[in-house]
Amino acid sequence: MQRMRLRRSIRPAGWCLRDAPPLRQLERGGHNLILPLRSYRYDQARALVQAGDEVRSGQPLSEACGLLSRPRLAPASGRVLAVENRALADGCRVPCVLLQVSAPDEAPLDPQTALSAQGMESSEGLPLDYELELLGQGGILLINCVETEFGQRSRRAALRDELEHPRLAPALQLLLERCRPASVWIAFDDHQEEDALALKASLAPLAELRPLKLSPDYPSAHPLLLARRLARLEAALAEPDPLRPLPSQGLLVLGMERLALLQRRLQVGPADRFLISWARGEAEAEVLEVPSGLPLQALLDGTEGELLLGSLLTGSRAPGGEMPLLPPLRTVFAPDPGQIADSIEDACITCGLCLDACPQNLAPPRLAHLIEEQRLEEARRMGLNHCLHCGICSWVCPSRIHLGHSLRKGRWLLREARDES
Amino acid sequence: MKASVLPPMPLLRQGSGLRSMHLQSLLALSPLVLVSWIAWGLPALRLQALSVLAFIGVEALVKAALGNRQRFGDGHSLLNGLLLALLCPVGVDPLAFFGCALLAALVGEQFFGGMGRTPFHPAIVGRLLLFLLAPSSRGSEAGLQALWWLPQGWLSWPIADAPRAVSVWDEAWRALRELERIAIDQAGQIQGLDRIAGLQETLRLPGWREFLWAPDAAALGQLSLLLVVPGAVLLFARRVLDWKAPFIALLVCGGVLSLLDAASLVESPPFLRALVSTPLCLLLVFYSSNPVFTPMTPRGRALYGLLLGLCMSAPLLLGLPDPGLLLALPLAGALVPWIDYWTLPRGPR
Numbered sequence: 001m002q003r004m005r006l007r008r009s010i011r012p013a014g015w016c017l018r019d020a021p022p023l024r025q026l027e028r029g030g031h032n033l034i035l036p037l038r039s040y041r042y043d044q045a046r047a048l049v050q051a052g053d054e055v056r057s058g059q060p061l062s063e064a065c066g067l068l069s070r071p072r073l074a075p076a077s078g079r080v081l082a083v084e085n086r087a088l089a090d091g092c093r094v095p096c097v098l099l100q101v102s103a104p105d106e107a108p109l110d111p112q113t114a115l116s117a118q119g120m121e122s123s124e125g126l127p128l129d130y131e132l133e134l135l136g137q138g139g140i141l142l143i144n145c146v147e148t149e150f151g152q153r154s155r156r157a158a159l160r161d162e163l164e165h166p167r168l169a170p171a172l173q174l175l176l177e178r179c180r181p182a183s184v185w186i187a188f189d190d191h192q193e194e195d196a197l198a199l200k201a202s203l204a205p206l207a208e209l210r211p212l213k214l215s216p217d218y219p220s221a222h223p224l225l226l227a228r229r230l231a232r233l234e235a236a237l238a239e240p241d242p243l244r245p246l247p248s249q250g251l252l253v254l255g256m257e258r259l260a261l262l263q264r265r266l267q268v269g270p271a272d273r274f275l276i277s278w279a280r281g282e283a284e285a286e287v288l289e290v291p292s293g294l295p296l297q298a299l300l301d302g303t304e305g306e307l308l309l310g311s312l313l314t315g316s317r318a319p320g321g322e323m324p325l326l327p328p329l330r331t332v333f334a335p336d337p338g339q340i341a342d343s344i345e346d347a348c349i350t351c352g353l354c355l356d357a358c359p360q361n362l363a364p365p366r367l368a369h370l371i372e373e374q375r376l377e378e379a380r381r382m383g384l385n386h387c388l389h390c391g392i393c394s395w396v397c398p399s400r401i402h403l404g405h406s407l408r409k410g411r412w413l414l415r416e417a418r419d420e421s
Numbered sequence: 422m423k424a425s426v427l428p429p430m431p432l433l434r435q436g437s438g439l440r441s442m443h444l445q446s447l448l449a450l451s452p453l454v455l456v457s458w459i460a461w462g463l464p465a466l467r468l469q470a471l472s473v474l475a476f477i478g479v480e481a482l483v484k485a486a487l488g489n490r491q492r493f494g495d496g497h498s499l500l501n502g503l504l505l506a507l508l509c510p511v512g513v514d515p516l517a518f519f520g521c522a523l524l525a526a527l528v529g530e531q532f533f534g535g536m537g538r539t540p541f542h543p544a545i546v547g548r549l550l551l552f553l554l555a556p557s558s559r560g561s562e563a564g565l566q567a568l569w570w571l572p573q574g575w576l577s578w579p580i581a582d583a584p585r586a587v588s589v590w591d592e593a594w595r596a597l598r599e600l601e602r603i604a605i606d607q608a609g610q611i612q613g614l615d616r617i618a619g620l621q622e623t624l625r626l627p628g629w630r631e632f633l634w635a636p637d638a639a640a641l642g643q644l645s646l647l648l649v650v651p652g653a654v655l656l657f658a659r660r661v662l663d664w665k666a667p668f669i670a671l672l673v674c675g676g677v678l679s680l681l682d683a684a685s686l687v688e689s690p691p692f693l694r695a696l697v698s699t700p701l702c703l704l705l706v707f708y709s710s711n712p713v714f715t716p717m718t719p720r721g722r723a724l725y726g727l728l729l730g731l732c733m734s735a736p737l738l739l740g741l742p743d744p745g746l747l748l749a750l751p752l753a754g755a756l757v758p759w760i761d762y763w764t765l766p767r768g769p770r
Contacts, residue, residue: 349439349537352717355766363717363765382767398439399537 025273026290026299028076033099033293034086034324035072037062045072049097053080061097075273075292078102086322096324099293184209276325280334290325297321299332308333347399354393354403360386364393364403371410376417384410443496445661449652450503450707456648457641461511465641471515473502475522476530476543483531497536501526504707505544507642508747509551521550540754542708549747642703653706666715666726667705673730674701678737701733701746708750716757721764728760729753 037045045062049055055074062072078101086096184207200209278288278299290299296307300321307318309329325332354364362383370379384407393403457465476498484491505522525547533539642649656662709715709729716725732749 347535347537349713350717350761351712352722353712355717356719361766363767365717366765398442400438 026288026294028101028291028294029298031295031298032081033075033078033101033291034295034322035061035075035097035099035293036086036094036324036326037072037096038094047083047095047097049080049083051080051082054078055080055099061099072097074099076101086324276329277331278333279331292326293324295321296323296325296332299325300334308335348397348401349399351398353396353398357392357396362387362407364407365401367410368401368403368406371406371413374413376410376414379410380414384414387411439495439497442661443500445659446500446656446707447496447503449656450500450507452652453507453642453645453648454503456645457507457511461641464511465506467515468509468511468513468518468641469503469506471519472506472522472547473499475519476502476505476526479523479526479531480535483527492535498526501530501543504542504642505547507703508544508548508640510640513551517554518551521547521554524550537713540714540757541751542711542714542754545704545708545747545750549751552747640703646702649702649706653710656706657710662706662710663712663715663722664710665719665722666729667710669723669726670709670730670733671705673727674733674737677730677734681738704746704750709753714754714757716760716764718761718764718766721757721760724760724764725753725757728756 037047047062049061055061055078057074057077059074060072061074061080076099078099081098081100083095083097085093086098087093203209273289273291276288276290278286288299296309296318300307307323309318309323309332348365350365355362358364360383367379367382367384367387370376370382371384376384387407389404389408391404393407394401394405397403454469457469480498481491502522505525509518525543528550529541529543529546530536530539533541653662657664709726716722729749732752733746736746736749
């Protein structure tokens with residue numbers, strides 16, 4: 001059996017979601033499934049079921065409601081026990097459908113048929129990957145190059161690897177065929193212009209890519225945030241306010257009329273089972289296949305200690321065993337109690353380890369100092385908005401200072417200050 | 422203002438915390454400390470104990486007075502105390518030494534707010550204080566006596582010259598010389614060794630014995646280059662200390678001295694001899710490479726190494742090796758905030 005030693009990340013080396021076979025499958029084992037109607041990526045959907053309803057596998061449990069919400073399909077047949085608020089990995093409480101799975105499972109519905117019955121479409125099988133984000137059929141296809149890979153490699157090298165990825169061109173072709181986007185955009189920042197233009201040239205036979213250059217102070221290049229900004233722009237265009245000038249980043253204005261269609265056309269497959277990597281303490285990590293919505297407790301039976309969801313650096317502490325395992329989750333880690341740093345131990349000794357480690361070439365101690373003194377504008381000029389919240393600064397700090405937390409707080413404060421102004 | 426709800430960061434521990442870093446430094450210093458005990462006996466141990474006691478005591482008192490959490494458990498006070506003792510001659514008056522150690526811990530570290538906030542290494546500060554209070558009449562420090570402004574009586578403080586190492590080392594030294602003589606005798610007229618000796622004389626290189634043991638070691642930490650270098654390699658390899666600043670300083674200092682010497686512009690002491698006969702190596706390894714007292718970025722450390730090399734060259738050229746080197750580090754250290762200001766990154770790559 002293939003085993004991977006835990007070294008700084010519990011994702012096994014070379015592990016790929018699509019390629020790696022699971023070492024074992026984790027079954028439901030009598031646990032109820034918890035299916036949230038909202039995730040970090042999508043707005044909340046409206047529940048179509050209520051407590052006591054019997055549902056079949058593949059049946060829509062919710063419908064999209066709002067610009068970026070998405071429907072959720074039942075991953076298994078069973079009875080809805082409740083629709084109630086539950087805590088997710090980020091600490092937020094969101095409405096969830098609590099599903100008691102019936103055994104044996106009934107024949108699942110065809111997702112396309114089930115969605116069509118609700119006026120929705122399925123994109124099951126589409127190779128939606130992190131490089132490509134579809135913002136709606138007939139709308140905008142955004143190739144987001146403003147991604148970085150945590151580690152020692154530079155962003156440029158990481159981007160080159162992604163651009164040369166053999167899956168990119170076929171995926172783009174399939175998306176173009178299936179979704180027929182009105183426009184295809186490629187988003188990049190100052191440092192990626194050359195590579196983005198090279199990609200544009202290489203994909204020219206497939207589609208005409210419109211370049212979208214993000215300004216340096218753009219808070220994040222996450223497609224969801226881009227879309228939110230576009231939505232605000234759309235609202236501003238619909239009801240122009242002479243006192244508030246339009247945002248300068250209106251580069252996607254050509255596709256704006258298509259965004260109104262998004263609420264019914266954001267698509268997702270049922271994602272019944274998915275892969276996670278799982279490690280306990282300093283033990284070896286393993287790849288598991290788990291059903292969507294399975295409570296953490298099913299994984300953690302017989303395990304003591306605190307739990308982290310997500311990677312060692314970007315994850316957050318799981319508040320309890322009732323947390324659902326959901327497809328965006330890649331890793332679950334149960335560290336030994338001694339591995340968790342609960343408090344700040346010492347002041348900064350200016351060793352510079354965090355500067356060496358920062359993938360964005362930021363100065364975390366300097367930024368944290370500026371944030372502490374409420375000098376947010378100065379912190380923004382020093383690149384606070386470019387922080388990836390990877391947490392490596394906290395990880396390497398010999399004084400165990402919560403630098404990552406400080407920087408995250410700074411970005412929140414900066415955003416609030418901007419909203420207020 | 423709205424309340425911000427922030428999810429916690431995972432904050433897992435990793436191996437190299439402060440305590441681990443300091444313990445590794447202590448491990449690297451341990452051969453030097455042990456050999457100093459063998460060479461000088463109880464006085465060396467007493468000196469080191471006094472120094473450590475002063476540093477730990479001052480920190481405990483200051484933290485208690487300010488109501489802060491005690492942190493000498495991470496070993497930095499122990500390390501700084503040992504480093505100060507290793508810079509001092511064993512014959513120093515214990516009372517004066519203890520006073521200087523107390524002042525160094527207070528002024529050099531706690532006054533600035535503790536480790537990480539002071540640009541000056543407290544051990545260097547302590548050694549400078551000791552020198553200013555009572556410079557010894559030893560040759561390396563005699564140069565500054567002309568600049569000394571205090572009454573003559575101050576100069577006669579009971580600071581003795583460093584005594585020669587005890588008989589164990591004298592015997593070892595004699596044995597080495599005998600072995601060398603026997604080797605030459607047995608080989609008859611060994612041209613190779615003669616050539617090497619001639620080359621050493623021409624280039625004014627130190628003999629191989631001087632790398633093993635400095636016969637006129639004035640400070641506890643000057644006994645042998647070989648006791649310093651392996652520890653340094655260990656610390657550099659484990660990235661506890663940063664090699665860039667000392668390496669560049671060594672290159673600059675050696676380059677400047679060698680160039681001026683080769684051009685016969687200045688009658689400078691040969692660089693390698695200065696390396697083995699002064700605390701230069703010790704200073705470079707354990708003081709100038711400490712990331713706490715050097716700039717935070719690699720570029721800043723390179724600049725710091727350049728400045729340090731220049732600062733070290735001047736006193737060697739002027740014939741003031743020991744006190745000059747001790748001054749070079751605080752001089753370069755005072756520039757660290759300025760270097761950090763200009764070299765800290767201001768945005769993403």
